[in-house]
Amino acid sequence: MKKIVLIAAVLALGTTINAQLSDSLRRIVKMEGAYNFRDTGGYKTEDGKEVVLGKVYRSDAINKLSEKDLITFKNKKIKKVVDFRGTEEAKKAMDRLPENTSYLLCPAGSENLPDAQNMVKLLKEKNFLLGMYGTEGLPYFGERYRPLFVQLLTLKPDEALLYHCTGGRDRTGMASALFLKILGVSQATIESDFVASNFYLAKNPTMQQMYSGLSKMAGLSESEVKAEMELRPELIRTFFAAITKKYGSIENFFQVEMGIGPNEVAILKQKYTK
Template sequence: MRVAHVRRVTGAVVTAVALGCLPAWSGAGATAAPPAAAAPPDAGAGATTVRRVVLQGAVNVRDLGGHRTAKGREVRPGQVFRADALGKLTDADVSALAALHLRTVVDFRVPLEVRGDGADRLPAGLTAVSRPVNDRGLYGTVMAVIGSADPAEQERVLAGGKAERLMREIYRSFVTDPDTRRQLAATLRDLAERGQSPLLFHCTSGKDRTGWMSYVLLRALGVPAGAAERDYLLSNAYRAEADRATREGLRRAGLMEDPELLVPLQEVRGEYLDAALDQAARDYGGFEGYLTEGLGLDTPVLARLRARLLR
């Protein structure tokens, strides 16, 4: 009887938590997207005003426009967006996306995630591009350990710093994995060329692969490292309620005695970002080397990227 119960709830709940995936949830007061929203109070002193796109079926959707470079230029609003999974959008959400006049949506999810969470719901007429970024099996691992409903197994896999170690390994792989570098570089090249933007890129929770991609883009445009990191860390504010609701749902379903074990997987942390940056320093001598050698972005491509996205 217990096995049957686990199977029934797995499809509805387990797939909603791997890599911070969002269940079919609406934030209180969610409405059609406004043009901009102020940064949360914990965003950090001097943070750029965040142009959040408020949707009912996704919680971590933002316009990367508005950030300032070290030379005082501004990232153009309305050209590049970051998001979490778009498979649970409402009709109103799809209309809100249509109002952004997107031309391209890049999906970094692996096929297992797409099967578990569903294909994107998108406005007609745009180009959908699948560029899977390897999650080192994390999605499948988390689904399996939650689906086991075994507290001892969950402790074995996630407790004692193991979840944090998994996340650091994934972030290092953003730098070391050749396929990941190719997918990220292709997206940056798209943004450098006319006809591909406005462009939106996303993964499942919009925080790790999407967060690293956003950080890399902002740094490539000349946004200071501190401002790029604050943008990265904002996922914690925007995902907090949805992630809390997911943990509570797992507890109530009897799948996890201690759903707080998932917090290191659901959050973004400076130590995760530092792991990727440390790997870039080890492999390429620093962030600039990662851009030019690791991603293969030469001076003309970077110049076009800045010309297209800065004003």
């Protein structure tokens, strides 16, 4: 019965996510206190290389990691954590980390996330996530993600890094898209990696409680709320399009907003592809 339910859940998310899930066992990190903890490696680049495994991880909230999880965390050699949550958001659910783990909060764009009442209003207006990924979020992208790439450039050979937010889907999803894009991973693969969060977070009871609560407040069915809030490829396309419209290209965005030019891109490719 459980197998039938799992298959139905996968099919419900469409063929795009199936492409990512076909080899997801290489990436998923089993945690008792997190649902969307994944390795960003293992993807092929368009020049025939592969993003290395075991160096860069992404996750949802990690404030509830168990003792067993902390052992896994240490075994993965994760020494640096970058958190995209807002200041108060992070205080309410502080990361649970092994000793001697470097922690960096990057709250740009996260300090004024909509509360439940505003989310209800936005849900009724439809497509509210597009603003976060497009023009409304654009002023924050450089400030939010610059520290991550500085950390990536300086990460030691024997260390790994983790970046996360609360759900590990929107702010974290954009970070992954930028990381994979600058390494030369195809757009189709980036989109598959992005929407895979729908599958992993479907097992998170907090997400189900949120859908149920918003449904009652908005007078919408849970399926309507879920349809508005689930990740879809057009969101990451909107993200890249907004950047390209302002900066001319993703590469120019890296140069202007992060100080990462051709030399630094070459270093990133050397460190994180093989």
